[in-house]
Amino acid sequence: MDAREVTGDREFAVRLDYGAEWIDEIESFAAAADVEAGWFHATGAVEDAELAYYDQDDFAHETVTYxxxxxxxxxxxxxxxxxxxxxxxxxxxxxxxxxxSVAGALERATVFDGELYCRTFDDYLTRDVDPAGGRALWE
Structure with missing residues (x-):
């Protein structure tokens, strides 16, 4: 296990725009608000979605479109x-x-409506591929 303490005092409530791409909306918010690291939770509805499932034997993502x-x-x-x-x-x-219900890693979705809460971290986090599982995780 690798752990470090993080601090942060910036919190945001964000409404996602109808017809936008879900992930792009969150990344656009993060860039505009200068969020380099954070944790978020969101709810809402989407018109379609593409989810990924990680094949732990092949170290590759498989996608399913809804x-x-x-x-x-x-x-x-x-x-x-x-x-x-x-x-x-x-x-x-x-x-x-x-x-x-269906669940997985969100690759893409079209927003019908969405609301997001984000708490930022003062220290930035970067991702790197973990050799044990082949996935991009926080360094």
Whole structure:
């Protein structure tokens, strides 16, 4: 395990714009607000989505596309620097009208509506590939 204490006192409430791309909206907010590191939680709805699932044997992501309206029951993620740009890594639980849920790493989604809470960290965080699992994690 690797741990370090982080501090931060900036908090934001953000409304995502209808028709925008979910991840792009969060990255645009982070760039405009000069957020280099943070943790966020969001809810809302999307018109479609592409989720990724990590194949732990092949060290590769597999994607599944959902071309249907979905409720964002939960979206949790981090903001960290990648090539000096704030980059989002997010995981979601999406629900269908039937109540059935799908979940995974959010690759792309079109915003129907969305609200986000973000708490920033004073120290920036960067991502690097972890050799044990092949995934980009905080350094």
């Amino acid at each position: 071309d249907e309206p979905l409720e964002v029951a939960s979206c949790t993620g981090t903001i960290a620097l990648d090539d000096d740009e704030p980059t989002v890594a997010a995981h979601v639980v999406l629900s269908r009208p039937s109540g059935q």
